[in-house]
Amino acid sequence: MPILALLNWIPPRSSFRRELAIDSGNCRRWKLGSVVLEKNGSPEDALADINQALSQCPSLSEARVDQARALIKLDRSAQAVGDLKAAIKANPAEPSAHFLLAKVYRSLGRTQEAHAEMQTFSKLEKAARIAPAERAEEVIKNKENAH
Numbered sequence: 055m056p057i058l059a060l061l062n063w064i065p066p067r068s069s070f071r072r073e074l075a076i077d078s079g080n081c082r083r084w085k086l087g088s089v090v091l092e093k094n095g096s097p098e099d100a101l102a103d104i105n106q107a108l109s110q111c112p113s114l115s116e117a118r119v120d121q122a123r124a125l126i127k128l129d130r131s132a133q134a135v136g137d138l139k140a141a142i143k144a145n146p147a148e149p150s151a152h153f154l155l156a157k158v159y160r161s162l163g164r165t166q167e168a169h170a171e172m173q174t175f176s177k178l179e180k181a182a183r184i185a186p187a188e189r190a191e192e193v194i195k196n197k198e199n200a201h
Contacts, residue, residue: 083106
């Protein structure tokens with residue numbers, strides 16, 4: 055992790071850790087791991103926070119995706135499959151989980167499954183881009199009809 059990025063992260067991380075010390079059952083602990091992964095920090099450190107959160111709150115689909123991301127960075131892709139499938143089961147419309155599962159399947163030589171997941175990702179990603187534009191058009195039409 056670059057030093058500047060690390061310095062910017064230390065105060066909020068320390069503050070959040072103090073909050074977690076008061077509320078040890080706080081399921082948001084996984085966000086510490088998520089930020090570490092985003093900042094290209096140690097996947098082992100990220101995994102420790104994510105695992106602790108998932109032990110208390112196993113239904114956190116976002117944490118499952120982050121756990122899979124950490125496992126992929128640790129070259130443990132086969133272990134990431136279960137987390138990604140659980141995240142997809144909880145939220146089938148989340149494109150990132152399908153993308154990561156396609157990546158994992160490809161690394162494991164499961165090309166047909168990788169292709170299927172990539173197709174699902176593409177459809178979901180396209181729908182996610184189109185939906186805001188359609189809502190904006192609807193708002194504009196409603197404003198025009200109101201006048």
